[in-house]
Amino acid sequence: MTTPEKHLVLCIDDERIGLRVRKLLLEGAGYEVLTAPDGPSGLASFDAHPVEAVLLDFSMPGMDGGEVAAQMRSRKPEVPILLLSAYVGLPAEIDGLVDGYLTKADDAGTLLARLQNLLPTPSAARGPS
Amino acid sequence: MNLNQLNRILSQALFLPVIALLLLSGVLIWQIFSAWTTVNRIQTVDQNIATIDLISAMIANEQTGVSNFQTSASAAFLQPYETAIEPLKENMQKLRDGVASQNGDVHTVDLLMMAHHVWVSTVAIPAIDAAREHRTPPLLDSDDEATMDTIRRLESGILRSQQVERVSLADHWQQQLLKTLAVVVGLTVITGLLIGIFTYSRLHKVSSAFEDTMEALRRNAHSTYESEQRLRATLTSIGESVVVCDVDGSIELLNAAAQQLSGWTQTEAFHQELRDVFPLQDEITHLPLVAPFATASHIQQTAGASSSAVLARKDAEVFVDYSGAPIFDHSGELTGSVIVFRDVTEQRRTQAALLTSEKLAVAGRLAASIAHEIHNPLDSVVNLLYLLKKDPSPADRAEFIDLAQGELARVTQISRAMLGMHRESRTPVVLDISSILRSVMVLLERSMTEAGVTVRTRLATNAVATGYPAELRQVFTNILTNAAQASAPGTHIDVSVRTRPARRARSDAPARPAGVCIAFTDQGHGIPPKVLSDLFQPFFTTKGERGTGLGLWISKGIVEKHGGTISVESKTDPDDHGTTFNIFLPRGESGVESVPAAETKSPRKSEPERSEPTTVA
Secondary structure, three states, X not given: OOOOOOOEEEEEOOOHHHHHHHHHHHHHOOOEEEEEXXXXXXXXXXXXXXXXXXXXXXXXXXXXXXXXXXXXXXXXXXXXXXXXXXXOOOOHHHHOOOOEEEEOOOOHHHHHHHHHHHOOOHHHHHOOO | OOHHHHHHHHHHHHHHHHHHHHHHHHHHHHXXXXXXXXXXXXXXXXXXXHHHXXXXXXXXXXXXXXXXXXXXXXXXXXXXXXXXXXXXHHHHHHHHHHHHHOOOOHHHHHHHHHHHHHHHHHHHHHHHHHHHOOOOOOOOOHHHHHHHHHHHHXXXXXXXHHHHHHHHHHXXXXXXXXXXXXXXXXXXXXXXXXXXXXXXXXXXXXXXXXXHHHHHXXXXXXXXXXXXXXXHHHHHHOOOEEEEEEOOXXXXXXXXXXXXXXXXXXXXXXXXXXXXXXXXXXXXXXXXXXXXXXXXXXXXXXXXXXXXXXXXXXXXXXXXXXXXXXXXXXXOOEEEEEEEEEEOHXXXXXXXXXXXXXXXXXXXXXXXXXXXXXXXXXXXXXXXXXXXXXXXXXXXXXXXXXXXXXXXXXXXXXXXXXXXHOOOOOOOEEEEHHHHHHHHHHHHHHHHHHHOOEEEXXXXXXXXXXXXXXXXXXXXXXXXXXXXHHOOOOOEEEEEEEEXXXXXXXXXXXXXXXXXXXXXXXXXXXXXXXXXXXXXXXXXXXXXXXXXXXXXXXXXXXXXXXXXXXXXXXXXXXXXXXXXXXXXXXXXXXXOOOOOHHHHOOHHHOOHHHXXXXXXX
């Protein structure tokens, strides 16, 4: 796990435990993980680091996932965003804004597979080292 | 014409003839007086005539006496002459006075007196003297004769003038009599006519006033009849059931709707007791109600207030609202009551349907919120299980298991709160309001967090009220959800529960029972006054598609069913805004009268969620 090609993923969720477990999960799967407990601090991390993918919770106090995604799209449209939600459905206006969404408590394997699909292969993205 | 005018006319009719007759009698008295004066004058004239006759006779006696004495010289023949001298003087004077008194010709009398004097001195005395001296008496010459002739002429002149006077006075008296008669008759006729005309005109006035009064009475009677007919028609055609009772609560009138509602006809129900025709029962307990409006005191106490009951008809049960009003006669005496019944069965059904639909809407909203609550910890558990499957180090494994247990405990807590939410209770139970509020807030935690709102609580312990827990949860959920939706992120909602002691009635405030006051205060923009008044109306919403407009209406119904009150105050000032809902729930028995004592003190007082109170902060 010391390869420099680790992808940097940003996780934003107001659920403290959920965020912690997700970080453990992603790190176990070989990602480098940044976490943020709300929209504004998430956007700050997004601007400050070369984030390659974002895992974003939808329902958060203050700024919800939809707003955060819109801000991110306007700043770095190329970064893929995967929206997580505890609700079964999402508001229609969010649909076109993100690259995909997942319902919380789905299988963890599904989450990892979706994330993998969104990221360019290490070789394609970074070229031969 | 009023009574005063009539009285004036009556006194005019009495006094005017009296005054007229008094005037007439004045005229009569005056006429009689002047006739009496005339008669007096006639009497004077008669006296004068008698006097002149006497004078003539006396002078004739004197003359005869003198001449006989002359011839015979016998003193006896002279006696008439001598005896006549003094009376003649008196009578002369009397005649003079009599003539003078009627303004007659005194001069003639004076002439007579003078002529007589001349005769006495020139004829009689010389003749008498000569006879006494036995002398040859002087012969009576022509002058003597002339003197006597003058006397005779004057006498007859006076007599004639007195006779003429008498005739003229008699004429005058007769004319006066005729005139008097004419005046009396004339005045009588005129006065009679005037009195007649006057009385006629006055009485005519009275009679036309009487006629007017009669006409007005006829018109009144007519319009009274018409208005009674109109009222009767109104009463008959009115959709509500109207019952008129006498003061003892026995029926006098049922309108068509009331006949239909009760199943009794007017004839059957007439003079029957109201409680027999309308057997009312309590809505919840179905125990017969004490017959309303059967006593005067009950009529006056309950006037205007509307009550609800079940009308237990032979064929069906009908939900009714009813209210009554007292009937007073013109002296303010209570003579009966009017009771209006309204069939609200359909309305109750609709209300029940609306209540159910709102309950479902609330449940739906809660379900979404609950799913969200459960999905979050489940998500962690799913991920942790995935990690555990990857065969982690023992230290990691222990941490993962701890985390998973913690998250599952959250799921349990939420599901328990949900259970409490949907436990329906058929009978009211004693409730700890603070713990109910806590359980509601557990479920609403997520919505509060999402709205960015902090709930601050001050919940008194031992805040006990009696009622239906599921319904009160619905009320609290509704008000808290509204508050969260009205709040801006970063603001607070304050929830307080405190107990309130009972208060006896005072002069400045009515009595109120002991109970629990619950206040929900948000810091939202506030509610404009014109919206405020409609807040508790059904289907009133400010949320457009998102709201059913039933929440507060149902909340109010629930609170009132508990015997409590709900009110709202709101400030919309830019610097000081927010809305407070105040709910009061009585501690006591108001909602539990129908429940046997054993069930009132429910052993289920400790709700499941009470063991795990959660305060959102």
